Amino acid sequence: MQLDFDLKGTTSKPKPAPKPAEPTILSVTALTRKVRGLLEDGIGEVWVEGEISNLRRQSSGHAYFTLKDSGSQIACVLFAGQTAQLRGMNFADGVQVQIQGALTVYEPRGNYQIIVSRIQERGVGALQAKFEELKRRLNEEGLFNPEKKRPLPKFPHRIGVVTSPTGAAIQDFLNVLHRRQKGIEVVIFPVRVQGKGAAAEIAEAIRLLGDASSIGLEPFDVLVVTRGGGSLEDLWEFNEEAVARAVAASPIPVVSAVGHEIDFSICDFAADFRAPTPSAAAEILSADSGELLDKLQHFTARLGRPVIAHLSGLRSQLLSFQRTALFFEPRRLLQEKQQTLDRFLDDLVSNAESTPNQIRLRIERHSRILADHRPDFKISTLANRLALHRETLDRLANTRLCEEKAMLERHSTLLRTLSPSSALARGYTITMDASGCIVRSVRDALQSQELTTRFHDGEVKSQINPPREAS
Numbered sequence: 001m002q003l004d005f006d007l008k009g010t011t012s013k014p015k016p017a018p019k020p021a022e023p024t025i026l027s028v029t030a031l032t033r034k035v036r037g038l039l040e041d042g043i044g045e046v047w048v049e050g051e052i053s054n055l056r057r058q059s060s061g062h063a064y065f066t067l068k069d070s071g072s073q074i075a076c077v078l079f080a081g082q083t084a085q086l087r088g089m090n091f092a093d094g095v096q097v098q099i100q101g102a103l104t105v106y107e108p109r110g111n112y113q114i115i116v117s118r119i120q121e122r123g124v125g126a127l128q129a130k131f132e133e134l135k136r137r138l139n140e141e142g143l144f145n146p147e148k149k150r151p152l153p154k155f156p157h158r159i160g161v162v163t164s165p166t167g168a169a170i171q172d173f174l175n176v177l178h179r180r181q182k183g184i185e186v187v188i189f190p191v192r193v194q195g196k197g198a199a200a201e202i203a204e205a206i207r208l209l210g211d212a213s214s215i216g217l218e219p220f221d222v223l224v225v226t227r228g229g230g231s232l233e234d235l236w237e238f239n240e241e242a243v244a245r246a247v248a249a250s251p252i253p254v255v256s257a258v259g260h261e262i263d264f265s266i267c268d269f270a271a272d273f274r275a276p277t278p279s280a281a282a283e284i285l286s287a288d289s290g291e292l293l294d295k296l297q298h299f300t301a302r303l304g305r306p307v308i309a310h311l312s313g314l315r316s317q318l319l320s321f322q323r324t325a326l327f328f329e330p331r332r333l334l335q336e337k338q339q340t341l342d343r344f345l346d347d348l349v350s351n352a353e354s355t356p357n358q359i360r361l362r363i364e365r366h367s368r369i370l371a372d373h374r375p376d377f378k379i380s381t382l383a384n385r386l387a388l389h390r391e392t393l394d395r396l397a398n399t400r401l402c403e404e405k406a407m408l409e410r411h412s413t414l415l416r417t418l419s420p421s422s423a424l425a426r427g428y429t430i431t432m433d434a435s436g437c438i439v440r441s442v443r444d445a446l447q448s449q450e451l452t453t454r455f456h457d458g459e460v461k462s463q464i465n466p467p468r469e470a471s
Helices: 028-042 080-086 124-140 168-180 198-210 241-249 266-270 278-285 289-322 330-351 355-372 375-418 420-425 442-446
Strands: 045-057 063-068 073-078 096-106 111-121 158-163 185-190 222-227 254-258 430-432 450-455 458-463
Touching (some): 028 096, 045 111, 073 096, 080 111, 096 330, 124 241, 124 266, 158 168, 158 198, 168 222, 185 198, 198 222, 222 278, 241 266, 254 266, 254 278, 375 420
Parallel strands (some): 158 185, 158 222, 222 254
Antiparallel strands (some): 045 096, 063 073, 430 450, 450 458
16 A cells, blocks of 8 residues: 655555556457558558469459468468469469568458569569669660650551561561551561570661661661560560660661560660550551541540530539548458458359359350351341342343433434435535525525535535516
């Protein structure tokens, strides 16, 4: 017991002990949210390295896996919107990877996890650092200056392509280009697009095609440097300084179409234009701008008012959504609902043993319906009908042509019969006065001093003598 003493040394009355505070009792949800807040605010975005295990791909496109090392493990989620970066990557159990993501808690189960925003194989980081350093250095030199980018020709006639002649990229490029616009001449300069020494071949090919006359070729309107997609290592030859400098020094515009849409290379930054894929490069170089503008104006006129009305409705809907709680945490709530939906899908698939049979029966039924409505029968019938109409049209046209020819012959005969030349040929003559008017009576003849008589074979002139008086 604590005692208080006054200045006289006498003791005062003991004070009562303070009443203990009531404990704060949290719900499980409230506690989980506190833990989530501590993790997200205290740690947030992190880079983690480890081995993939327990990989599960959902039909929704999301991927769930565990990232582990020798001492621990953590759950990870890669949502469908981020899976495009897996192209060309070995994404499977046992692969060592580096991931970047946000540390959070999946509240329905109370598990802490990482929402992955970026993933790469271990070892790619060194190449990425080299990539960024070269990109920074060349950018400081002005090699990527937007003001130096040259516009592409609207209607190129000759295109030089630097790529592998056996790759899928050149096939996609040629198929799209010739389908959209025939007549464009394409010259392929074969090079290796992967492996040691390929960068030197690519740079030399760009230099030679830029000065086509030096190798006995006609000048090109534009160059295309392309290859298909792959990992960072596969595309590395297009990240070499020699390729970037050759592209920047090219005297004609260069289009870079290396890899897929998510792939970026130093060649892309140095080129005058970056196409996300080889097919996209072909579309850009073969676009029919006149036709597109006509269609755009036509569709704009038709869709203008409905689009404005639809946008107005969406704007009103957006304003109403902004007043709801969902507006403040849409991404988190959506991700949690997506995970819950994936869990429900797992349960549903495990209990739906009859679903494959139902789907198979439905496919068979629809196949029979499609077989009954095959378009080739209708096409054959319409083709026969078209041929019959064409024969009828030809026959009617020939008949009408014969009738018109016969009528023309009759009219020609009638004109020849009524022609003055025909009358002259039968022995008749035409007499005209000095002014060229036809003399039709004696009185008309006496009014002129000279007459001209026309026969079928010439003319005769005569003088008019005054009539004699009767004796």
